[in-house]
Amino acid sequence: MVIDQATCVGCGRCTLACQATNDINPNIAWNVVLKVGQLDGQDVYLPRPCMHCEHAPCVEVCPVGASYYRADGIVMMDYDKCIGCRYCEVACPYGARAFNWETFDGRNPAVPLWGETEVERRPRGVPEKCSFCFSRIDRGLALGLTPGVDAEATPACVNICPMGARAFGDLNDPESPVSRLLAKYPSYRLREDLGTGPRVYYLPAREEGAEG
Amino acid sequence: MTTLAIKPRKFAMPGPLQVWLAGLATIMVAGLAAGLIVLSRGLVVTNLTDLVPWGLWITIDLSAIAMSAGAFSLSAAVYLLGLKRLAPLARTATFIGLIGYSMAVLCLMLDIGRPDRFWHALVFWNPHSVLWEVTMCVTLYFTVLVIETAPIFGGLPWLKRRWPRISHLLVGLHRLAPVLALAGLGLSMLHQSSLGATYGVLKARPIWHRPDLSVLFMLSAIAGGQALTVLATTVTARLRPRIKLDAEALDKVTRFIGWTLVVYTYIRFWDALSMTYTYLPGRTEGLRWLTSGPFAFNFWVGEILLGAVVPSLLLLAPRLRQLGWTRTVALALVVGGVVAYRWDVNLVGQLVLLSYLP
Numbered sequence: 001m002v003i004d005q006a007t008c009v010g011c012g013r014c015t016l017a018c019q020a021t022n023d024i025n026p027n028i029a030w031n032v033v034l035k036v037g038q039l040d041g042q043d044v045y046l047p048r049p050c051m052h053c054e055h056a057p058c059v060e061v062c063p064v065g066a067s068y069y070r071a072d073g074i075v076m077m078d079y080d081k082c083i084g085c086r087y088c089e090v091a092c093p094y095g096a097r098a099f100n101w102e103t104f105d106g107r108n109p110a111v112p113l114w115g116e117t118e119v120e121r122r123p124r125g126v127p128e129k130c131s132f133c134f135s136r137i138d139r140g141l142a143l144g145l146t147p148g149v150d151a152e153a154t155p156a157c158v159n160i161c162p163m164g165a166r167a168f169g170d171l172n173d174p175e176s177p178v179s180r181l182l183a184k185y186p187s188y189r190l191r192e193d194l195g196t197g198p199r200v201y202y203l204p205a206r207e208e209g210a211e212g
Numbered sequence: 213m214t215t216l217a218i219k220p221r222k223f224a225m226p227g228p229l230q231v232w233l234a235g236l237a238t239i240m241v242a243g244l245a246a247g248l249i250v251l252s253r254g255l256v257v258t259n260l261t262d263l264v265p266w267g268l269w270i271t272i273d274l275s276a277i278a279m280s281a282g283a284f285s286l287s288a289a290v291y292l293l294g295l296k297r298l299a300p301l302a303r304t305a306t307f308i309g310l311i312g313y314s315m316a317v318l319c320l321m322l323d324i325g326r327p328d329r330f331w332h333a334l335v336f337w338n339p340h341s342v343l344w345e346v347t348m349c350v351t352l353y354f355t356v357l358v359i360e361t362a363p364i365f366g367g368l369p370w371l372k373r374r375w376p377r378i379s380h381l382l383v384g385l386h387r388l389a390p391v392l393a394l395a396g397l398g399l400s401m402l403h404q405s406s407l408g409a410t411y412g413v414l415k416a417r418p419i420w421h422r423p424d425l426s427v428l429f430m431l432s433a434i435a436g437g438q439a440l441t442v443l444a445t446t447v448t449a450r451l452r453p454r455i456k457l458d459a460e461a462l463d464k465v466t467r468f469i470g471w472t473l474v475v476y477t478y479i480r481f482w483d484a485l486s487m488t489y490t491y492l493p494g495r496t497e498g499l500r501w502l503t504s505g506p507f508a509f510n511f512w513v514g515e516i517l518l519g520a521v522v523p524s525l526l527l528l529a530p531r532l533r534q535l536g537w538t539r540t541v542a543l544a545l546v547v548g549g550v551v552a553y554r555w556d557v558n559l560v561g562q563l564v565l566l567s568y569l570p
Contacts (some may be wrong), residue, residue, distance in 0.1 A: 084325020125325025
């Protein structure tokens with residue numbers, strides 16, 4: 001995933017779409033938008049989903065292997081295996097995980113305005129996190145669609161962004177939207193120095209009129 | 213047992229044992245009630261947050277395991293080093309260990325979000341995870357402790373009368389003591405240090421991400437566990453005058469605790485000093501929180517002064533060590549110091565947040 005901080009206006013719709021699509025307790029969030037500074041008098045935002053690290057600390061530390069890598073690199077959670085020890089939460093450098101401290105059994109306030117629920121609600125006592133909307137990717141691929149290009153196969157946060165600040169796709173495919181953006185603009189990743197190999201790239205906010 | 217305490221007519225003036233039992237029963241009832249509340253309403257009642265997902269439960273859990281370290285170290289001294297004189301102390305330590313590990317396991321059951329899946333770590337293995345290793349070691353070591361304490365229960369008079377065969381079998385397990393001591397030594401060394409490594413391996417928390425945590429956890433556990441063992445032995449002897457103490461053995465162990473504290477303080481000193489040279493953002497900040505921030509009192513007074521320096525002086529000066537009350541105070545301080553250390557380590561790492569930008 002590529003997130004362009006130059007175009008993000010911090011409206012927070014990605015968070016709302018995420019809450020609805022993944023049926024998340026309104027007290028917690030998988031995808032948050034943080035205000036990180038100012039440039040040319042404009043606020044700069046940092047939307048933060050799960051980084052889906054190549055070497056994910058959460059996968060390394062999980063005592064039962066409930067956090068695991070999918071073949072395509074998505075860092076997944078097996079909510080049926082998880083014992084709720086929260087070691088992954090302590091180990092994540094990005095604070096990408098949120099724990100279900102209490103049962104969520106009410107109506108989801110983000111539904112239906114911001115989307116329809118597509119996955120099962122998690123029980124009390126397990127930490128949860130962004131899954132890059134793996135169910136949308138899988139269904140889309142099965143229908144012969146391309147994630148990142150066809151909306152039906154793309155994560156909800158990417159689809160809803162009114163500014164088009166998010167792009168999604170296969171980093172191994174040079175023609176994918178993400179590969180094109182990364183080839184064109186300079187980018188960075190969060191805490192690359194830790195060696196986690198995050199798969200979310202950020203295009204930093206640029207000064208007015210400056211070309212990447 | 214509790215009926216003794218609630219029949220005031222029989223005991224016009226409750227003796228110290230009755231007062232002790234009544235206090236213990238009160239704490240147990242409160243703990244049971246708290247446990248039931250957590251199980252029914254979930255961890256939301258604990259005020260833990262996503263910022264600090266590990267809190268009081270973990271501290272109790274870590275402290276209980278540390279306090280049980282007398283079992284493996286004293287058993288090893290008796291059965292592997294051949295210091296037979298310490299055998300009665302090793303027996304007490306093993307019993308304390310059984311209580312300590314039961315407490316730790318019960319606390320963990322409440323602390324994990326899905327207590328119904330506590331057995332998952334035994335079935336679904338992730339050998340990469342330090343916590344998996346700790347779980348396996350704790351489970352195996354708990355088994356060792358049960359077998360080690362079996363002869364104590366086998367020797368109970370009523371069991372001997374009622375089921376002489378079972379009693380004989382349990383007492384016979386004592387023959388395995390050297391093998392169990394060896395297994396216990398290995399398993400304990402592994403998980404006592406790994407509990408430090410549980411924190412130490414996390415890159416996300418620079419104040420934890422150091423190799424020394426496992427060494428410090430191990431040393432403090434040995435000091436704390438043996439201190440609690442000697443403390444329990446002397447307190448029991450106070451309450452039940454029938455029990456005879458081996459003054460020389462106690463003296464040896466307390467002196468050993470004193471030296472362990474000196475080594476611990478020495479490594480702790482260099483560990484802290486080396487942190488000032490690395491200038492790692494989260495680490496320097498964390499150290500500042502400990503030495504001059506919100507944890508300063510806990511750190512300087514609880515951990516260093518009262519938890520290590522004062523007791524090591526009291527335990528290493530022969531005259532003070534042999535004086536009953538100074539020794540008791542020193543041992544209690546060691547136990548408190550270890551708990552304070554676990555508390556500070558756990559909290560400071562979580563409260564100092566890592567910046568997203570390097």
